[in-house]
Amino acid sequence: MEREMNQLFRSIYETYQAPLRTIARRYGVEYDDIDDVVQETFAAYYQYYLFKDGEEIGNIKAMLTKILKNKCVDLYRRNCRIGKVEWDPEDGRVPTAVLLRCMGKDVSDLVIENHRYMEIRGIIDAMKPDWRDVVYYCCVLEYSPSEASELLGISGTACRSRLMRARIYLRKKLGPEYMPQFAE
Numbered sequence: 001m002e003r004e005m006n007q008l009f010r011s012i013y014e015t016y017q018a019p020l021r022t023i024a025r026r027y028g029v030e031y032d033d034i035d036d037v038v039q040e041t042f043a044a045y046y047q048y049y050l051f052k053d054g055e056e057i058g059n060i061k062a063m064l065t066k067i068l069k070n071k072c073v074d075l076y077r078r079n080c081r082i083g084k085v086e087w088d089p090e091d092g093r094v095p096t097a098v099l100l101r102c103m104g105k106d107v108s109d110l111v112i113e114n115h116r117y118m119e120i121r122g123i124i125d126a127m128k129p130d131w132r133d134v135v136y137y138c139c140v141l142e143y144s145p146s147e148a149s150e151l152l153g154i155s156g157t158a159c160r161s162r163l164m165r166a167r168i169y170l171r172k173k174l175g176p177e178y179m180p181q182f183a184e
Contacts, residue, residue: 009042009046012042012045012060012064013042016060016061016064017038017042019061020038020041020064020065020068021034021035021038023065023068023069024037024038024068024072027068027069027072028072028076029072029075033075037068037071037072037075038068040071041064041067041068041071042064044067044071045060045063045064045067049063049067119174120170120174123169123170123173123174124136124166124170127166127169130162131162131163131165131166131169132166133152134148134152134159134162134163134166135163135166135170137151137152138159138163145159145160145163146159
């Protein structure tokens with residue numbers, strides 16, 4: 001039984017380690033800390049969620065992502081405590097990089113981001129249902145096009161084609177000021 005658990009855990013680790021590293025980076029985790037956060041995520045998953053009464057529980061991807069998000073938040077909180085800040089002994093000031101990392105966004109920036117979000121969400125909601133579904137699965141839920149195509153019951157080629165058309169449509173609707181955000 002233990003050998004089967006180890007093999008299962010190894011396959012889960014090999015499957016999800018790269019995507020979790022990408023997600024951690026998106027959450028703003030520094031490159032030096034990514035491996036630690038990902039390892040802590042897998043350790044927590046193994047300890048609490050891998051098996052319950054001999055059966056695997058839950059959606060692996062969702063559970064790992066949720067644990068990783070919590071680990072990223074914990075790391076951010078640890079790094080932003082004033083007690084953890086190293087003071088510059090010469091002039092007694094906090095390094096600027098530490099302060100910038102610990103500061104929240106300005107209220108005006110949050111309002112602008114919320115307005116942009118609502119604008120983009122309105123355009124997506126107004127799209128053809130075929131495009132909207134693909135955008136929802138691929139961009140919001142972060143499924144790969146092949147996973148989204150399986151869930152939607154369409155071919156992978158159709159899924160990628162719809163996603164490409166939806167992105168082009170979104171770029172046209174949003175105009176040139178949004179172009180850098182959708183250059184991916």
